[in-house]
Amino acid sequence: MSSLALPALLASAAGTALLQDEILVDCNLPEDSYWKDYLQLWSASGNETPDPLPLKQSSSDRPGIEKDRTSIESGLSTPLQRAAFNAARSRHSGDWQLALPITLCGLKLDDAAVRVAFGTRLALKLCVPHQCRCGSEVDSFGRHSLVCKRAPGRTVRHHHLNDVTARSLASAVVSVSKEPSDLSRSDGKRPDGLTLIPWRAGRSLIWDVTVSCTTANSYLEASSREAGAAAELAASNKMVNYAGLSSQSEFVPIAVESHCPINRDAL
Numbered sequence: 001m002s003s004l005a006l007p008a009l010l011a012s013a014a015g016t017a018l019l020q021d022e023i024l025v026d027c028n029l030p031e032d033s034y035w036k037d038y039l040q041l042w043s044a045s046g047n048e049t050p051d052p053l054p055l056k057q058s059s060s061d062r063p064g065i066e067k068d069r070t071s072i073e074s075g076l077s078t079p080l081q082r083a084a085f086n087a088a089r090s091r092h093s094g095d096w097q098l099a100l101p102i103t104l105c106g107l108k109l110d111d112a113a114v115r116v117a118f119g120t121r122l123a124l125k126l127c128v129p130h131q132c133r134c135g136s137e138v139d140s141f142g143r144h145s146l147v148c149k150r151a152p153g154r155t156v157r158h159h160h161l162n163d164v165t166a167r168s169l170a171s172a173v174v175s176v177s178k179e180p181s182d183l184s185r186s187d188g189k190r191p192d193g194l195t196l197i198p199w200r201a202g203r204s205l206i207w208d209v210t211v212s213c214t215t216a217n218s219y220l221e222a223s224s225r226e227a228g229a230a231a232e233l234a235a236s237n238k239m240v241n242y243a244g245l246s247s248q249s250e251f252v253p254i255a256v257e258s259h260c261p262i263n264r265d266a267l
Contacts, residue, residue: 003068006042007060013038014053080141080215083223084123087214087259090227091267096260116142121259123215146213146258154211161209161256162192169195169205186244194249204249208242210234214259228261235263 199205238253
């Protein structure tokens with residue numbers, strides 16, 4: 001908040017400058033010394049002072065935010081920190097923080113969920129290292145809980161994402177069928193959904209949802225280099241698995257990471 005205080009004041013002053021001049025047109029007032037001091041402070045921070053000043057605060061925020069980001073990024077020492085930082089910068093990864101906490105809509109998180117959500121996002125230690133009931137070791141960051149095959153949340157998470165996809169298409173007046181029985185891969189597994197009307201080039205849309213852990217050992221190296229790398233790898237695997245159905249319909253994998261990045265085709 002303190003880093004945004006100065007650009008917020010400058011943008012506010014620039015946006016109301018004409019109105020101030022109209023109000024004070026007949027007043028003999030000295031020049032605003034505070035305004036000059038703030039402009040000098042802004043310039044002393046290494047920022048350019050355009051004339052006129054931008055009216056949007058975001059234009060004034062950007063230089064300071066870039067400096068903060070560079071400072072934070074230079075201090076990241078582990079692949080886990082870099083992977084979490086890249087994920088936090090990716091498109092839409094922070095949208096969940098803007099949801100209104102409405103209990104009746106299932107949007108209100110309890111205190112423990114908020115602690116875990118932000119701790120995971122910022123790569124903070126969440127628990128004491130211990131052994132999971134599946135026999136695997138859980139580190140202090142709790143990463144194993146996101147990939148454990150005995151975690152009941154994995155199935156619930158998948159169903160929720162598939163429901164969101166189906167409802168989104170339905171809200172656009174696109175009729176869908178979830179887990180269509182007349183479509184299956186060579187191994188008998190079915191995709192998560194199918195549109196009942198043509199989606200592109202006269203072909204229906206087929207989608208399949210998958211979730212990958214951004215900081216899992218199998219994805220950590222790729223995630224530490226590029227945001228969304230785990231989602232893209234998972235999406236590529238889905239494309240291979242459903243290659244046989246791609247000739248009949250338009251297949252789009254929907255790969256979401258535990259830290260929220262989404263693959264490009266899904267976006």
